[in-house]
Amino acid sequence: MTTKKHETDVAFIEALAKLLRENDLTELEVEREYGEDDSLSVRVSRGGPVMAAPVVAAPAPVAAPAAPAAPAAPAPAEEVTDPAALPGAVTSPMVGTAYLSAEPGAAAFVSVGDKVTEGQTLMIVEAMKTMNHIPSPRAGTVKRILVEDASPVEFGAPLMVVE
Numbered sequence: 001m002t003t004k005k006h007e008t009d010v011a012f013i014e015a016l017a018k019l020l021r022e023n024d025l026t027e028l029e030v031e032r033e034y035g036e037d038d039s040l041s042v043r044v045s046r047g048g049p050v051m052a053a054p055v056v057a058a059p060a061p062v063a064a065p066a067a068p069a070a071p072a073a074p075a076p077a078e079e080v081t082d083p084a085a086l087p088g089a090v091t092s093p094m095v096g097t098a099y100l101s102a103e104p105g106a107a108a109f110v111s112v113g114d115k116v117t118e119g120q121t122l123m124i125v126e127a128m129k130t131m132n133h134i135p136s137p138r139a140g141t142v143k144r145i146l147v148e149d150a151s152p153v154e155f156g157a158p159l160m161v162v163e
Contacts (some may be wrong), residue, residue: 009040016044023152025095088163091136092153096127100149108149110160114142122160125153136162 012032012073020028024033032040100108109121116122121133122142144161147153 012040013042013044016042020044025152025154027154028095070127086158086163087141088111088138088140088161089158090122090134090160090162092125092155092157092159093129093134094125094132095155096125096132096153098149098151098153098159099124099126099131099149100145100148110142110145112142112145116140116162122162123147125159134159138162 016028016030025123027043029043030041043129063110100110102109102124109123110116116136116139118137118139119135121132122136125132125134140162142160143163146158146160153159
């Protein structure tokens with residue numbers, strides 16, 4: 001790898017890290033094709049207890065946790081209140097932007113307390129200029145809406161609870 005290419009790769013990774021911070025994301029993965037047998041795969045992550053280091057960057061030193069017992073105590077309380085752990089949680093199938101209505105100013109697809117049928121559109125997640133309808137995985141009642149309109153969402157993030 002030439003020095004110039006290395007410098008542009010480092011700048012690219014730094015730009016990804018900045019994008020991660022500015023959009024409050026926890027993970028971003030990109031593959032860059034330079035040619036037939038030349039590519040760069042980068043995965044940038046932050047936060048959370050189990051995270052992967054960037055694929056291309058030099059590995060950061062890993063320090064042992066200073067007090068493993070201290071974070072272990074609040075963890076069960078978080079799991080109980082974590083909406084993704086609820087049996088009726090509907091999670092995002094992709095990274096994108098969540099929209100609660102078909103267009104700005106239109107009525108929301110669903111509201112808290114609405115009865116929904118299996119397959120009914122709950123919201124839209126826009127990814128790469130494509131509007132992806134998120135269907136209800138089951139019939140039930142919308143108990144909670146966990147995202148705000150036009151907010152960024154990550155893969156697996158809880159969107160709403162349908163019970």
